[in-house]
Amino acid sequence: MPSREQNIANWSQYDWHDRGDAWSTGFGSSSMLWFRTILPRIFFFLPARNVLEIAPGFGRVTAFLLEHCERYTGVDITPKCVEACRERFLGVTKAEFVRNDGLSLDCVGDGSLDFAISWDSLVHAEPAVLEAYVRGLSAKLSPGGTAFLHHSNLGALRDPATGELSVANPHWRDANMSADLMRGFVGDAGLVLDAQELVQWGAPAAIDCFSWFHRPRVGEAPLPDADTLVHPSFEAEIGHSAWLWSNAGRARRS
Ligand SMILES: C[S@@+](CC[C@H](N)C(=O)[O-])C[C@H]1O[C@@H](n2cnc3c(N)ncnc32)[C@H](O)[C@@H]1O
Numbered sequence: 001m002p003s004r005e006q007n008i009a010n011w012s013q014y015d016w017h018d019r020g021d022a023w024s025t026g027f028g029s030s031s032m033l034w035f036r037t038i039l040p041r042i043f044f045f046l047p048a049r050n051v052l053e054i055a056p057g058f059g060r061v062t063a064f065l066l067e068h069c070e071r072y073t074g075v076d077i078t079p080k081c082v083e084a085c086r087e088r089f090l091g092v093t094k095a096e097f098v099r100n101d102g103l104s105l106d107c108v109g110d111g112s113l114d115f116a117i118s119w120d121s122l123v124h125a126e127p128a129v130l131e132a133y134v135r136g137l138s139a140k141l142s143p144g145g146t147a148f149l150h151h152s153n154l155g156a157l158r159d160p161a162t163g164e165l166s167v168a169n170p171h172w173r174d175a176n177m178s179a180d181l182m183r184g185f186v187g188d189a190g191l192v193l194d195a196q197e198l199v200q201w202g203a204p205a206a207i208d209c210f211s212w213f214h215r216p217r218v219g220e221a222p223l224p225d226a227d228t229l230v231h232p233s234f235e236a237e238i239g240h241s242a243w244l245w246s247n248a249g250r251a252r253r254s
Contacts (some may be wrong), residue, residue, distance in 0.1 A: 002124050002172060004077060004102035010124075010172075011057070011078040019058035019088070023120060026202075026234070028242040034064040036241035038119060041197075041210065045146050048114040052105070052140070054133060054149075055121030056097070058084045065117070066095060077102035103129060105136035113140045116147040123152045123208055127177050131185045134213075138189035141215040146194070152177040153198055153209040167205045179209040179228065186213045193226040200234045 002010070020030075027033040038061065039046075051069040055076050056062045062085060066072055072095040076082050085097040098107040102125075116137055122130060130151055137147050155178035159166050165175055179196050186193045191213045198206035212226075231237045 001126065001175060003126065004129065007102065007124055008078050012080050016058050016080075016084065019084070020060040020120075024060070026242065027238050030060050030063075032241045034061065037238060038064075041212075042115070042117065042148050045115040045148075050108075050112050050114050050142075052108055052113050052116040054105075054116065054118035055081075056085055057081050057121065059088045061117070061119045062089065062095075066092060069115075070094060072096070073098060073108050075100040075105065075107060103132040103136075105133065105140050108140050110139050111142050113137070114142055114145050116141065116145070116149075118149045118151075120150060122149060123171070123173050125151065125177070126174050127155070127181050127185075130177060130182060134182070134185040134189050134191065138191050138215060141191075143215055143217040146212060146214040147191075149182075149211050151182060151209055151211065152207065153179050154207045156180060157205050157207065167203055167207065169207075171202060171207070173207050179211065182209065182211045183226070186211070190216075192216050192220075192223060194223075195226050196228045198228065198230045199237060200231060202234060206230055 024030040024033040027037055046068040048069050050071045051065060053062055053065060053072070053074045056074040057076065058081060062074060066089070074085055074095070074097045077100060079099055082097045082099045089095050100107065141147065152173040154165065154169060154173040155176040157166050158164065169175060179198060183193055194212040194214060197210040199208045199210070200206055201208050
C-alpha cells in the first residue's frame with residue numbers, strides 16, 4: 001500500500017492548482033529544488049539524448065529536465081496528469097507523455113534510454129511496482145545508461161519484534177519498500193547499483209531513498225559495492241537552499 005488504484009484515485013482528485021510547486025516550499029522553490037537538490041545528483045548524466053521520466057505529475061521536474069535532453073518521454077499512471085503535461089508542454093516537439101499501467105515501460109524502445117528518473121512519486125509505490133520498473137529499465141536502458149529513482153525506505157523502519165512501523169507515516173509513503181529491497185531488485189535484473197542515499201523528509205528517520213543504478217556495458221569490469229549515505233536530518237540536507245532563496249535570491253524571488 002498505496003496500491004496503483006489508490007494512486008490513480010488520489011492523484012485524480014488532488015488539487016493541482018499550483019502544479020505541485022507547494023511540495024517545493026521546504027526547498028525554497030521548485031527552481032531551488034532543481035538546482036540544489038536534484039541537479040547535483042544527476043548532472044553526471046546530462047545532457048542526455050533520450051530521457052525517461054516516470055511519474056511526472058503536472059511537470060514540476062519536467063520543466064527543468066527538458067532543457068537537458070534531445071528526446072523526452074514521461075509516463076504516468078493518472079490520465080489527468082498526462083493530459084496536464086501535454087497541455088503544459090504543448091509545442092515542445094521533443095517531449096511525449098504517455099499513460100501507462102503503473103508498471104510497464106512498453107512505450108520506449110529497448111536499449112534506447114540514456115537516463116531515467118523518477119522524483120517524489122514512487123515513494124508512494126509498492127515494492128512490486130519498483131521491481132517491475134527496475135526489470136523494465138534493464139531492457140530499456142542503453143549499455144551504460146543510468147537510472148535515478150526516488151522511493152520509500154519506510155519498510156526498513158519496522159520494529160523487528162512486532163513488524164509494526166516504528167515511525168509515523170504522514171506522507172503516504174509505501175510501508176514495505178526499502179533501500180535493501182531495491183538493492184535486490186537491481187541485482188536480480190542484472191543491473192549495477194551505484195549508490196544509495198537515505199534522506200529524512202519531515203520524519204524523525206530516513207523514510208526515503210535515492211537509488212542510482214546502471215546497465216553494465218559489455219565487458220564492464222566489476223565495480224565495488226555501492227556506497228550508502230545517510231543524512232542526519234532534512235534541515236541539514238536542504239536548509240542551505242531555503243536560506244539561499246530567502247536571502248541571496250530575494251531580488252529575483254517571485
Ligand atoms: C506526488 S506526485 C509527484 C509528481 C512529480 N514527480 C513532482 O515531483 O511534482 C505523484 C505522481 O506519481 C504518479 N504515479 C504514482 N504511482 C505511479 C506508478 N506506479 N507509475 C506511474 N506513475 C505513478 C501519480 O499519478 C502522480 O502524477
